[in-house]
Amino acid sequence: MNKQINPPENKEVYHFIEEIIREDLKSNKYNKEIHTRFPPEPNGYLHIGHAKAILLSYGLAEKYNGKFNLRFDDTNPDAEETEYVEGIINDVKWLGANWENREFFASNYFEQLYEWAEMLINKGKAYVCEQTPEQVSENRGTPQVPGKSPFRDRPIQESLNLFRKMRAGEFTENTMTLRAKIDMASPNMHMRDPIMYRIKHKHHHRTGDKWCIYPTYDWTHGQSDFIEGITHSLCTLEFENHRPLYNWYLDQLVEQGAYRPRQIEFARLNINYTVMSKRKLLRLVKEKYVNGWDDPRMPTITGLRRRGYTPQSIKTFAEKVGIAKRENVIDLSLLEYAIRDDLNKTAQRVMAVIDPLKVIITNYPKDKTEFLEAINNPEDETMGTRQVPFSKELFIEKDDFIENPPKKFFRLGIGREVRLRYAYFITCNDIVKDENGNITEIHCTYDPQSRGGKSPDGRKVKGTLHWVDAKNAIQTEVRLYDRLFIKENPEDVAENEDFINNLNPDSLITTKGFIEPFIKYAKIQDKFQFERLGYFCVDNDTTENNIIFNRTVTLKDSWAKK
RNA sequence: UGACCUAUGGUGUAAUGGUAGCACUUAUGAUUUUGGUUCAUACAGUUAAGGUUCGAAUCCUUGUAGGUCAACCA
Numbered sequence A: 001m002n003k004q005i006n007p008p009e010n011k012e013v014y015h016f017i018e019e020i021i022r023e024d025l026k027s028n029k030y031n032k033e034i035h036t037r038f039p040p041e042p043n044g045y046l047h048i049g050h051a052k053a054i055l056l057s058y059g060l061a062e063k064y065n066g067k068f069n070l071r072f073d074d075t076n077p078d079a080e081e082t083e084y085v086e087g088i089i090n091d092v093k094w095l096g097a098n099w100e101n102r103e104f105f106a107s108n109y110f111e112q113l114y115e116w117a118e119m120l121i122n123k124g125k126a127y128v129c130e131q132t133p134e135q136v137s138e139n140r141g142t143p144q145v146p147g148k149s150p151f152r153d154r155p156i157q158e159s160l161n162l163f164r165k166m167r168a169g170e171f172t173e174n175t176m177t178l179r180a181k182i183d184m185a186s187p188n189m190h191m192r193d194p195i196m197y198r199i200k201h202k203h204h205h206r207t208g209d210k211w212c213i214y215p216t217y218d219w220t221h222g223q224s225d226f227i228e229g230i231t232h233s234l235c236t237l238e239f240e241n242h243r244p245l246y247n248w249y250l251d252q253l254v255e256q257g258a259y260r261p262r263q264i265e266f267a268r269l270n271i272n273y274t275v276m277s278k279r280k281l282l283r284l285v286k287e288k289y290v291n292g293w294d295d296p297r298m299p300t301i302t303g304l305r306r307r308g309y310t311p312q313s314i315k316t317f318a319e320k321v322g323i324a325k326r327e328n329v330i331d332l333s334l335l336e337y338a339i340r341d342d343l344n345k346t347a348q349r350v351m352a353v354i355d356p357l358k359v360i361i362t363n364y365p366k367d368k369t370e371f372l373e374a375i376n377n378p379e380d381e382t383m384g385t386r387q388v389p390f391s392k393e394l395f396i397e398k399d400d401f402i403e404n405p406p407k408k409f410f411r412l413g414i415g416r417e418v419r420l421r422y423a424y425f426i427t428c429n430d431i432v433k434d435e436n437g438n439i440t441e442i443h444c445t446y447d448p449q450s451r452g453g454k455s456p457d458g459r460k461v462k463g464t465l466h467w468v469d470a471k472n473a474i475q476t477e478v479r480l481y482d483r484l485f486i487k488e489n490p491e492d493v494a495e496n497e498d499f500i501n502n503l504n505p506d507s508l509i510t511t512k513g514f515i516e517p518f519i520k521y522a523k524i525q526d527k528f529q530f531e532r533l534g535y536f537c538v539d540n541d542t543t544e545n546n547i548i549f550n551r552t553v554t555l556k557d558s559w560a561k562k
Numbered sequence B: 001u002g003a004c005c006u007a008u009g010g011u012g013u014a015a016u017g018g019u020a021g022c023a024c025u026u027a028u029g030a031u032u033u034u035g036g037u038u039c040a041u042a043c044a045g046u047u048a049a050g051g052u053u054c055g056a057a058u059c060c061u062u063g064u065a066g067g068u069c070a071a072c073c074a
Helices: A016-026 A048-063 A082-095 A106-122 A133-139 A156-168 A217-228 A237-253 A278-286 A301-307 A311-321 A332-346 A448-453 A517-521
Strands: A035-038 A067-072 A103-105 A126-129 A177-180 A195-199 A213-215 A232-236 A262-266 A348-350 A356-361 A370-375 A385-390 A393-397 A417-420 A425-433 A439-446 A474-481 A508-515 A527-530 A534-538 A548-554
Touching: A016 A048, A016 A232, A016 A262, A035 A048, A035 A217, A035 A232, A048 A067, A048 A082, A048 A232, A048 A301, A048 A311, A067 A082, A067 A106, A067 A217, A082 A301, A082 A311, A103 A106, A106 A126, A106 A156, A106 A177, A106 A195, A106 A213, A106 A217, A106 A237, A126 A156, A156 A177, A156 A195, A195 A217, A217 A232, A217 A237, A232 A237, A237 A262, A301 A548, A311 A332, A332 A527, A332 A534, A332 A548, A370 A448, A385 A517, A417 A448, A474 A517, A508 A517
Parallel strands: A035 A067, A067 A103, A232 A262, A348 A527, A356 A439, A474 A548
Antiparallel strands: A126 A177, A177 A195, A195 A213, A356 A393, A370 A385, A417 A425, A425 A439, A474 A508, A527 A534, A534 A548
């Protein structure tokens, strides 16, 4: 009752990573500006979880006048391709992250890493192991049982010779590795003499056939951060157990107290009704459940872009999601909120009918067409107005007419009067049905006094409908999208099923749209609000004779729910 | 039964020993030439049990639950 209201505090709140950065800046820990990076592996396209990571690292660098690098973590030639490098560059740029000229590849550092590896061998901290992958795995032990490594006491010179021969291509794959000599009894499995190099006689998208040994992630990542002068190396929680190894490698190269990068982990993004792992997304693409990485149903950045999402909406979303260390599943509705919030302020309004019902204005002259003024965006006066044609035959939405409507239905029914937006009040007098009883057209009269949608006598109507002039309407293709999965958690499946069983069969419905002529000037990616229906954007597949619209998101509809 | 991490309304995230707040969602109402937007109101929370303290979401102890790790993936 007497609850006291807090005085408004404009105190900015910082998440734990920003807190760390602020302290480091205060203590001048690095003796320079902060430096972050985004390190994608070019083996697939980026998704919105990556967007969160990019916006975090870039946003922090920008806010604190630091630097941000883009670095491709291309240490495994098996699945990495130039196509993905280009896709990733495109997506990061589109999001607005700026890495200036600092576009790097871990493969640039292969020679340096190799030298450091020899150094470790010489220090007795690394050795060549001659076991098959199966043997390495068997001998690793279990979390409770220490492992063993039969070659770890091999003389330094012998390891050095073998390592050089590995590089020279004298051995076949899976016969030999270079391993760090750490602790085969560590409770942290990553510390049980991790692999530093493996043999792969594979062509690399950057280094070609120069190398046949490739460094592993752990041996590459921290060292690359170090080479680039990264201060805060942000990654997701699953790398938490790698941090001791990240630090161990740096210990071998860096003096106590000297500069070194710091790895900090945060929780990855999950959203309900979709999947977010590269492996699963790749499967959706490869097995053609969707039409490629940029299918508008995909949570990829390229898919969201094609769907009509804006960089701003993704930034808003990433901010609202926050940064923390606990596992999370974000409601899809938050993403939808973010895009509606942006498009409401920016999108051109237009009237379009997707499921048409013909309306004949019986008292309107047969050959007349007049033009009515419509507002382009009620949220932004500077966007101006446009002229919309009106004549005797129109289309309205089938949903907007019920023969015998219930009391709370504000739209059209027999004997009811509604407003056609920006046009006239009309009253329905009669309907025409086909032999199956389906309504084929409705007959209305209009009130010429109500031009523009106002009645001079001040009488009110509760409903306002969107409409298009049948004669002047432009016919387009419209693709209606819905959530990709039927279940909140796509992994919620019966035994011997998988997430594929939860795909939503109605995630894409292709239909037609009849749109006012204004739309003929639309270009690919242009975004519109189809009044009362939702936000739509022009799809890439659009050709001169066939405009195609993607529905980005519907408008909130507090009537449909009832 | 090993190591590391996490636990606050339906969801996400704040409160840094001192009034548990914000956003999304949901519901209701007002405004409205979009059943949109905007505005207002409401519902609803500290994993459990002990302990320290004048005072604990916060510190300590012990549970419970969840996540990650035994690829020559990243």
